[in-house]
Amino acid sequence: MSNLGNFVWGIADQLRGVYRPSQYGNVVLPMTILRRLDCILEPTREQVRALAETEPRPEILDVKVRRQFGLHFHNTSAYDLTRLKKDPDGLRNNLIDYISKFSANVDVFERFKFENEIATLDENNRLLIVVQQFADIDLHPDVVSNAEMGDLFEELIRKFAEASNETAGEHFTPRDAIRLAVDLVFAEDSDALTEKGVVRSVYDPTAGTGGMLSVADEHLKSRNPDARLNLYGQEINDQSYAICKSDMIAKGQDAGNIKRGDTLADDLFAGRTFDYCLSNPPYGVDWKSSQEAVLAEYNHGGSYSRFPGGLPPISDGQMLFLQHLATKMRPVEDGGGRAAIVLNGSPLFSGGAGSGPSEIRRYLLENDLVEAIVALPTNMFYNTGIATYIWLLDNTKQPERVGKVQLIDGTSMYAKMRKSLGSKNRELTDEGRETILWLYDELAEDKRSNTLTNDQFGYWTITVERPLRLNFACTTERIEAALAVKALKAVDHARLRETLESFGAETYTNREEFLRDLNPLLRQHGVVLTTPQRKTLWLALGVHDDNADVCCDKNGNPEPDPALRDTENVPFTYDGNADGVHGRDTTIASYLEAELLPHVPDAWVDASKSKVGYEIPFTRIFYKFQPPRTLEEIDADLEDRVARVLDMLREVEA
Template sequence: MSDTTPKNLANEIWQVADLLRGDYKRADYGKVILPFAVLRRLECVLEPTREAVLKAQERWQAKGVSPEPFLPKEAGYAFYNRTAHTLASIAGAHEDARADLHRYVRGFSENARLVFDKFRFAEQIDHLAEVKLLHLVLSKFADFDLHPSVVSNHEMGYAFEELIRKFAEESNETAGEHFTPREVIKLMVNLLLAPDMEEIKVPNMSRSVYDPACGTGGMLSAAEEFVLQHNPQGNVYVFGQELNPESWAICRSDMMIKNHYAENIKLGNSFSEDLLAERKFDYMLSNPPFGVEWKKVKKAVEDERDNLGYRGRFGAGTPRINDGSLLFLQHMISKMKPVHEGGSRLAIVFNGSPLFTGAAGSGESEIRRWILENDWLEAIVALPDQLFYNTGISTYFWILTNRKDPAHKGKVMLIDARDYCVKMRKSLGDKRKQISDEQIDEITRLYGEALTAASDPEHELHGKVKVFRNRDFGYQRITVERPLKLRFEVTEETLDEICESKPIARAFGDIEQFVSAFKPLVGQQWSTKAEAWDAIRRALVKSGLLWPSGSSFAKALRDVVGVRCPEGEVQTKKGEPEPDPDLRDFENVPLDEDIAAYMEREVLPHVPDAWVDHDKIKIGYEIPFTRHFYVYEPPRPLVAIDAELKLLELEIQQLIGKVAK
């Protein structure tokens, strides 16, 4: 392989798909390519110590002692292989390649075998043998040089992510569930960790990092690299949980190669089966899938919410069923260390929905309220659109901490980084833009100087930052009522409505008799209910009918006889004006503003008879990011538009003239 850049490496490996075409569906290519790529990588990593492992195995077996406890030391890793097989030797032998490959995989230590079990690799081996492709695939992968001296762990991780992306494309799956662009990860790690640089540089310091939707482990690796780059003597312990078996297998194998404790990478749903329930972490970061419903874990989540409240993870509330993004954030908050133990910082990627979705009192609003009232939200950073492979929508970093420094307490920074990008020469899916290293450095600097930039109008980046108090995002959702005003009349349509009214039919039984009593009133109108009721009573008595008791009849009668009218009579209930549901309106009043003053200024000048139903006031929180950075652009002058149209007309006439000739 002449060019081992991660993208080219992934493309070369993916060319194995040419061998599979016809015998495999496109959606199944990855089921072969991914486990073989992992197998070849593990083989290359273990190659320098293979002979030492085999000799140690023979030595301990000769003594009648199980060799397993001693082989990791000989291998130099927490995993090993006890056979003399390689992909090349199996491909070149005349014996049964299927049986040899099965023996080779079973020869790995249990922690590595588990990776291949999750790939369901044995099934793929058997199928390849049945369609007579096993030797071809073995030979192809044996030729890939994936030794660490040729392909670093960083490059291999990137290549695996590219393979996952290709697999997702072929399967019509959501690549965003697996893969976050590396430059986005780098920026995210910078903003998460850079404020703690002094602590990170302390000799022999130890930090834990967690990702509840870790995919192939790209974010965990980037966080570890950042820390070790600034403190080679530091210790970083990574933890993660992943739902997708293929992504989990790649992440786990990567952790084994790096000599991390691979058992810290768990397979399962973080919501219904938190396999790191008792752990707290120094740093957390994640890119959970956008807009993915959580219906499968609805019962587990709601049971925890209802039974444990704030002692569990979801006490603040639950979002709508079609987007579980805020559940991930609550899950991560639950794993923050107490402040007296050093506290935690976390960063998460969201689309725009969690900023504002949900009215006051909804699950989303209550979650935002809980976060802001606890002063955990440090900043929101708006990113350029078209950064991700599976969506072109705008995305945001939310950065939270429970140990804000004094300058940030009670404040939230909004940072507009939407213009920090460059166009890609060739798009990848929906990804048409990327953030350059220089732009990452500039955004990181902007984040560090945000408070200064926001307070100094002369600062070059002043327009990119806004700083607000936590309470500035809160509002009072008030219900503005207006009185129900009616006039009263009987028409032919009224008689039809009476026939269809079930409460009136129940009151009289013989609805036809009631309608007959009403017919003489057709065409009459009354300005007050008292006048209308008096006329209707007289008509009923004249027909030998009595006025039924009960409020349901009176309400039903008013519904068919009453007509809304701005100059009509105000209807009352228990001595108070009755609100008209059709005129009901809602207003969002800033949290610190007096409701009466707001009504006096904004509502009563237009509708003097309006009032607020104080029993229905709700507190809500939303973060209208784009509104705060909106800059009005006046429309172009008509003269300029007219001149441009005339130029276009002239060009069209010239083109038509050329065609005519």
Template sequence: MTINFREIANFIWSVADLLRGDYKQSDYGKVILPFTVLRRLDCVLEPTKEAVLKRLEELRARNIQHVAPVLEREAKQKFYNISRYDFPALLADPNNIAANLTNYIQGFSDDARDIMDYFSFADQIRRLDEANLLYQVVEKFASIDLHPDRIDNMTMGYIFEELIRRFAEQSNETAGEHFTPREVIKLMVYLLFNEDENSDLRKKGIIRTLYDPACGTGGMLSVAEEVLHSLNPDAQLKVFGQELNPESYAICKADMLLKGQDPSRIKFGNSFSNDQLKHEKFDYMLSNPPFGVEWRKVEKEVRDEHENLGYSGRFGAGLPRINDGSLLFLQHMISKMKPVSEGGSRLAIVFNGSPLFTGAADSGESNIRRWIIENDLLEAIVALPDQLFYNTGISTYIWVVTNRKSARRKGKIQLINAVSFFQKMRKSLGDKRNELSDAHIDEITRIYGAFEEGTYSKIFDNADFGYQRITVERPLRLNFQVSDERIELLKEQSAFKNLATSRKKGEAAKAEIEAGKKRQQEILDVLLSLRSDKLYKNRDEFVKVLKQAFKAAGQTLEAPIQKAILSALSERDETADICLDAKGNPEPDPELRDYENVPLKEDIHEYFEREVKPFVPDAWIDEDKTKIGYEIPFTRHFYEYSPPRPLKEIQADLVVLTNEISKLMEGILK
């Protein structure tokens, strides 16, 4: 008999009719999801329930402490329950249903009980009991047949995913943070498996591992398993994940438990500061980390690892700006790659546009991109349509990263522009108005697999995304004049003002301030004696005059005061002589400093002679300041020039509009 999982999901969700009024619509899932898990576990354990309880008595009589492995074998599952209650027993005692249900949950083995704890199910039991709804909800779920002889693990997984989707729709926040559209995941999995589909993944009895460091409700893990089974029914995919949000963690772990996966592989906590799969390596990885979320809460742990462990840790390549941890997730995932000698790894991750180009040369983001690209890890980037996700309408990109590129892809990066591959949804969900059809997914995957240049596909060398940021200097040219106006500017110079300040206290401070004021006046007197209309266009000449004047007045010209005077009495002047440093070299003018990004494949001196020198002949490159940067200007590579409309057409339109406006005005005036 074919089971329609949506019909069962509809029936389960109808429990919401009981909750209406006592629960907000966005909170329905907090009751429905854990009760669905509980009912499924109850049905799965029913055939072995009595045998487990009998076996437990025997073990206790023999004073055996470590009973879990024995009871799992007796239950023929990865979990068991040692409470005397089940759903029928709960309904038999309506007056004590809250206490009995709590006892029942406490009887589960660790992983199953852990799920209920992170669902905060005790709070829901109390809330339902206070609203006199608990018995009705238990009764409703007891009527739902979720026995494994009727509904296998895969179908149960579909039912639970449908309930998760509905819960996500009720709350935009939950959908945005913890739910990735299924068709996006499907595309990511296809891209991930594409290079292996005709070889390794077809082998009989093959076992592979997959990891998501921000697994949310587990959608990526579920879809990956489903796709692999469609390719090879004999394949086994062991899934691992870690999640920070308690409710999402509970949902994910429950989903894995219901599908027959080992729920202990799903971990709770922050993947950066508390990596609970620290020493694990995986064949495949998938993730949709939150976009543009700051990592300030884990800054100390991340910076310590970066500074103390370098490339021996996860974040050796660099740290992105504090308000976007996207590239931290990518580095974390790369650290989980298997060595090439052990088969290597492949990963796919969803980003917004920021990781493509944010950060100048030698910044954290640029250095991370440089490390990934120079190590030949970036295989492809796919630009997705906008309005594809539930909580944002922005453009997104799938990065495919691997340490085992095929021979034809080595040293290359493929960019795929799939922004036009979408269909409008009949009904919007939050910001999600577009979706990928199966035909779109197949075509994007085909373009990726073909690895050929075309309308939607461009192929580049790794070095094409690198550049050298050169610092172009021009000489400092100043004129100097001792005038009342420029002398007034000296009074605003810090070195001059600080002469009449003191950090001391009391009389000592007063004395120091008075001495400082006297010194200020002495300096001003010397300068006032030099007042004239003469304009000096050579700094060395003016410094010589200045020093002679101070010497004649019997005063010392301290270096900080000389610097302050030169700054106040000078103006930039293109006709003045070049200012030279102590070694006789031209001194650069910070205000005329400029920067040029030179493609990594091009010689910076040839570029300079061609692009800079003809326009500013006195410029030079400060070689010590040259930096290497990497960015991926995706949009630029697919830009198509659209010529403006002919002027005659525009003029004709303007005439038509003018006539229409005139007629409207005539009507108003009449």
């Protein structure tokens, strides 16, 4: 593969001067696709041409070609790459004729705007040499497998991305990560791996160049050659879509199952569900361009939309794709489905109780859709070194997994690469992948694997109140503070100042007594205040005082002090609660009694403000305590360093 990649990359040298390195892909990628399709068509080319002469109706021709030759595409042109290079003078027009005569499902060259590139190459005397060199490469599937072809495309994209300082990782996912995701989604489907003639479907809403779909297809066929996997995908990027679609065509898949478009804004497989779903959506990318359509769907459909848990912040759309996959799994009544999605750490914990991310986690966990989460090694992806995780979803869990989530720490299961590829300098080894699969299959409990119930991720954020205790006085400092409050701006300041200054400097520790003396004085001086203004005034004249009387409302209940207001997170499982969200009142009461009242006896919980939250504290669960060095070790280290510095100074002085 390395030699083939270098050979194809070497052809790009012919473009130097005419194209910038970042533009080489505009020619090399479509020409590689063209040669691949050219090689596949070669054995039956003449028969298809003859058939086309007798059948002018394209839709009927499509059916006949599929039935007679097993091909899901065809070309009715009189040309191929070998014939094209024999006519240098007519090469430009003939090549355009060739790419225009593919069956309608091959729209990949339009996505590359390849006719424009043909014109540019021709005008700069590069077209013939490029066609000649590609015509000499044999890219037939019998020579270059689909897996190798996928690797070739990824290698080319990576090099083009490096040349333009772009991020290749936006286009595809490393194969080692894909293989693990695919292994996990197939892990529970023993029929697909053994039953003869079984048919399954797999869907990727962020298909990229088709790596996940290809690996899924290879995996199933390697385990069960008699099985068939129908591949479906949607991709927004033109070039990635073109590569993915051509790859699917070469595999004999239905090209109509690969669609181009914005998945979040327009689900081109609306109403369809699948046996398996796979995705590696972009991390930390906003969804502003899809916002109008997403909001319309959510507001119209709510829990029946593709986003039943809610909406995340506009700055990151990962959790929209997470929900999208959850709703694209085949329904339970039809046999159920599974999904694997690669995400960064944010969806595990971002957002507090009641926030969009927390509500999405709540939906997934309360509906028991999350089966496992696997932490991958860092520096595994081409464009980022951050921590990444595979979420495994299942709507028909095995009995031993119902109500539980298995967390697997695979961060140490990697090998260093001899040569970095962008940010990727580590790869998940076969041994590491097998270990993760073993931990998953066995539902193991050790330092690398931990299984928790769904309730263990839930908590209530409670609002803890303490009574308002103030002392009141009309000192110069407090009067000035009151007059500076915006809410009292409309009041006659001169008259209000005169009134307050005449009140005296006595300090009151009871609000009712203070107001009983202040209010008549305000009326006497003609100061008229609304109820909100009156409250603003006494708050400005008051100062917190633990020894003051509690301020109570008209019903005799203590009023809360906003300055002392606090929040606490109470785990669902606190004090042995086994009723989850339904055990709220008794669990919060137990928490208040044991954790708060011994320290703040006058505290209470405002139940109306309690919120449900969910988070998955992956790092905390697998945290390994590293004891600090002893003082003796630190002192010895410092003495050693000081001695070395002194030795160097003596050398300088000498």
